[in-house]
Amino acid sequence: MNVYLDNAATTPLDPLVLDAMMPYMTEHFGNPSSTHAFGRKTKNAIEISRKKVADYLNAEPSEIIFTSGGTEADNMALRCGVMDLGVKRIITSCIEHHAVGHTAEHLRDHFNIQVEYVKLNQDGHVNVQHLEELLSNDSLKTMVSLMHGNNEIGNLISLEAISNLCKKYKAYFHSDTVQTMGHYRFDMKAIDIDFVTCAAHKFHGPKGVGFLYINKNTPIEYMMSGGSQERGHRGGTENLYGIVGLAKAMEIAHDHMEEHQVSIQGLKTYMKEQLQEMIPSIIINGEENSERSLYTVLSVCFPLSERSSMFLFNLDINGVCVSGGSACTAGSNVGSHVLAALPNSQNCQPVRFSFGRFTTKEEIDYALDKVREMVAIPV
Template sequence: MKHVYLDNAATTSVRPEVIEEMINVLRNDYGNPSSTYAIGRHAKALVENARKIIAKQFNVSSSEIIFTSCGTEGNNWILRSAVKDLGIKRIITTKLEHHAVLNTVKQLNAEFGVELVFLDILPTSEIDYAQLEELLKDESKPTLVTLMHVNNEVGTELDLKRVASLCEAHSALFHCDTVQSIGKTRIDLAETPIDFIVASAHKFHGPKGIGFAFIRKKNVLKPVMFGGEQEKGLRAGTEGVHQVVGMAKALEMAYDLLEEEKAHISSIKEYCKDRLLEVYPDVCFNGNNVGFYNILNVLLPLSEEKAAMMLFQLDMKGIAVSRGSACQSGSQKPSHVLSQFLCAEDLKKPSLRLSFGHENTKEDIDILIDVLKTI
């Protein structure tokens, strides 16, 4: 039985070249980067070279890249420090955000009384930009806007430059959860005045357990963990050199191959839409009409009884898909994202998130369709 992986928004396979790079470091570069003797200095050089490789992709200084364990850590650190150390009193966000942001801002509201303002969501799953602009005109409270670049469930893409310009014009900080878009689209941070972004390597064919945050120089955050002076004193703990090197290699390859792989993935997505429409003429695609090129959220015209067994049957046939965020896919509750713009009747119908990668083929889609026909 061939296994078909269509859940690349949850995680991705590690590229063979990245594995090779990491194994080489594990075998030969075991020094502690904080040590002053030769093998320690060499390990430190590998870490700093990786930092430069990453910074180059976004047109920023390497001093603005801080290594973390993942996007969740980066989001928690930035949002918490913004409230505690930068004096943020109001956070503008949406109920579409990943729980790494949504649950964090709710916790900050409970702990510090920071005001939370949730933007309205249009039927297209997009934010109300006019409402955001109107809210930002009130500059009486220090404000941070936190909005994700690409929604991890439906693929709706934020107009980064528009939001960044609005925030800059009204002296608000802009934090963007870019976990789903890093390595899949170019972001020039010299041109776009975003204050903070975060990334997880496992979303762009790198290793799990490593990520990074971009902190614009003007924003002086403080650590949430204390210990050594690693990462300029902002994140204590001995660096995982092999993970850092693997992440840099994965990101470099992602951008070197971006145009070629984007074209391939886009064609797979369009082929999947066409095949679904053949089988289900009444199928709907959740979100707006465009959506990010590797994510397709499908509302299938199936009964609740059939829907209940659908994921199980797909899994039994070796097909990996999800109902939504991998962090919540075991829950029986309706998706917190879809709940914001679908009607109650549509929420009862099964929605599948299909997310594609460069390794997917049309044969994968044909296998998926053949199984769906039997449900």
């Protein structure tokens, strides 16, 4: 049996999404910038997709800029903040995805931007009091960049609370919503936020496509110069079938969202309880309260033993695919910068199980059996 429990890294493409994309890989191939019938057909498909995505977010179509995914959208928000909005200071956290963390460091090292890190509480949540102290302390034009759902430990922030603080201190607010878009409902008219980001492959859409939501009152220009695609914000012939697939994946996600939330949360809770029963000293990384934790991510730390360094490898050869941290760190020797920031998650073997709507209870039971076998082997 092969069990895929790494849905925070990427999710399988929904066959219905592929069906929606196929005509745009075959007969509808026109360049959307061409003014003839072939071009009008594909341009229309992009604009219908944009309208669909905007409707799900209660946003305006002009506020959605399609990109190559989450990394590009995060880069665009931070870099355009500096270039076009005059941002001189970025407040972020040390548990952001590298798409934000490394971009902030680059802007600090090459553009003299002040980068400050908000303190975290023991459970990995942003210390909101410290954020307010930082915001009240300086008169530099500031952007706050804090992720909505953490890809490694699943902690969720309150977008509303952070947005209210940013508003109070006149700071721009960007949130990396790559792990939550397609999994939670967003209402961009209810929350005052300048930028949010999306990658379609995190909710059963295609890889290499996403978007940046840019609030219409936040006047940025472009990160990619070239043609006038994406209303001049991003030059380059559009990823037509990717965009069509993204919109279809959004539609499916939104049509069944509450149903998926309940069933996936049920699997997460079941796995957590079974692991705790099996290994009482297991540590749950990050937030445990389901109101403040992604229902798709369960990050745990197994107690160290002589075997634990082989834990992921053994799961893999037994057909269970999980991650040691995030996909970006799993293939390298660099430890997780997120777990390093959590005081309770040191000196143990971290494993991230992450679930999607194609995950079944049988698969969870199979994975639990494999963990049980590994834990039972005498050292």
